[in-house]
Amino acid sequence: MPCRRPFTFGFVLFPNFAMLSFSSVIEPLRIANRLSGKNIYHWELLSLDDQAVEASNGLLFTPSLQVEQWHDLDAIILVAGIGTSLIADQRLFKWLRDIARGERLLGSTSTGSILLAKAGVLKNKRCTIHWEDQANLQEEYPELIVTHELFEISGNIMTCSGGTAGLDMMLSLIERQQGSRLAKSIAEQCIHPTIRPAHDQQRMSIEEALGIHSPALARAIEIMQSHIEDPVNCESIAAMVNISNRQLQRLFKHKFGLTPATYYLQLRLEHGDNLLCKTSMSILDVSTATGFSSTSHFSKCYRKYYRMLPRERRKQVATG
Numbered sequence: 001m002p003c004r005r006p007f008t009f010g011f012v013l014f015p016n017f018a019m020l021s022f023s024s025v026i027e028p029l030r031i032a033n034r035l036s037g038k039n040i041y042h043w044e045l046l047s048l049d050d051q052a053v054e055a056s057n058g059l060l061f062t063p064s065l066q067v068e069q070w071h072d073l074d075a076i077i078l079v080a081g082i083g084t085s086l087i088a089d090q091r092l093f094k095w096l097r098d099i100a101r102g103e104r105l106l107g108s109t110s111t112g113s114i115l116l117a118k119a120g121v122l123k124n125k126r127c128t129i130h131w132e133d134q135a136n137l138q139e140e141y142p143e144l145i146v147t148h149e150l151f152e153i154s155g156n157i158m159t160c161s162g163g164t165a166g167l168d169m170m171l172s173l174i175e176r177q178q179g180s181r182l183a184k185s186i187a188e189q190c191i192h193p194t195i196r197p198a199h200d201q202q203r204m205s206i207e208e209a210l211g212i213h214s215p216a217l218a219r220a221i222e223i224m225q226s227h228i229e230d231p232v233n234c235e236s237i238a239a240m241v242n243i244s245n246r247q248l249q250r251l252f253k254h255k256f257g258l259t260p261a262t263y264y265l266q267l268r269l270e271h272g273d274n275l276l277c278k279t280s281m282s283i284l285d286v287s288t289a290t291g292f293s294s295t296s297h298f299s300k301c302y303r304k305y306y307r308m309l310p311r312e313r314r315k316q317v318a319t320g
Contacts, residue, residue: 006042007177010073013045013053013061014112018081021109022055024166025077031186032174040178044073048092056081070095075105077158078112085114085136085278086318093119103156109169110162117141125154130162131202133278135228135271139289140279149198161202168196210255216241217251224264228271231291234260269305272298276310277317283310 011026029041044065047053052062070076076099096119099106108116113129116122117137128149129137138146151160151169160169167190175183175195187195203209206218219241223232232240237260238248252260272290275281281289287298302310 006039008072008074009041009043010046010065010070010076011043012067012076012078013047013055013063014078014080014084014087014115015053016056016082017053017079018110018162019055019057019059020164021081021160021162021166022079024164025079025109025160025170027190028167028170028174028186031189032178032182035185035189036178036182046070048089067095070099073104075107077105078108078115080108080110080112080115082111084111085280087115088118096121100157105156105158107158107160107169109160109166113137113159116157116159117144121157122159125157126152127154127157127159128152128161129159132274136275136278139275139285140281148202150196150200150202151198153198164192165196165202167192168198168200171195172198212255214251214255216243216247217255220248220251220260221263224267227291228268229289229291231264231268234264265301266305268292269302272302272310273306273313276313283314286310 009029011022013022026043029043032040045061045063046065046067047063048067050063050066052060054060065072092115096106096116100119100121106116106121110130111133113122113127114133114137116127122141122144126145126147128147128151131148134146134148138144149161150165151158151172153169153172158169158173160166171183171187172195174186183195187193206212206221210221212218220237223237223240234248235245238245241248248260252258252263256263268290272286275286275289276283283299284295287295290298292298292301299310306313308316
């Protein structure tokens, strides 16, 4: 139902936050006010230390509300980006738990879901995150219900995959609060003719993303992507897609200039690199999560591909 006073959002900005994610969640509120001719929504910017925050594109944003005034807010949205996995502020996590215990909306966009997971407020809640970080979040927090949705609204917790998905999440929320007519009018103003449902795809299909015209090749890559931790040999993959192993070899050689085994190994190493950079998992756990029989084997293959050891990569990430 429409609020008697403006429904107030607090956007908590973290260093290197993604500008596209931020624009997608704040602009629908501005447009809602303009189209309705009323101040339905109000918003404030916050940062943990009440100091200016620099976005990933270098623009600087100054907080408009101090963190200690958060009780004046109806909803709090974490806007994060690169480097979120390195944040380990226990005061932040306690604050998020305090918010979650109340009736306020608590949400995130993009990698902000990592902070909610660290705070322990996503237990028994459906949540989502940018596709690039989905496997990482699930590996580090296996008890979570991590989905591939564009956004999730579970009780008073909202999570969003980031990018333009924030627009769909906010339109869904506005539709609940103000009705579909206003939500659709906002979408049209944004040149967004279709309000995407939560279950819409985050990513292009393999065929579109890689320019593949062979269904067998696309299916083979899909099998590889879904068996990172428990690798399948190439003969079995060929059988699964109903072609010979020799034909599988030809398809990969023609499209990528690589054997299927080499392509598969690179997928696993790239996933391992993602885990090293974006989680606190031990190198032993990373090697297991990428299907290697030992840490030494993982380190050897990783060094050959990335020209550095996994521990050197971790040090590189820690020092920025």
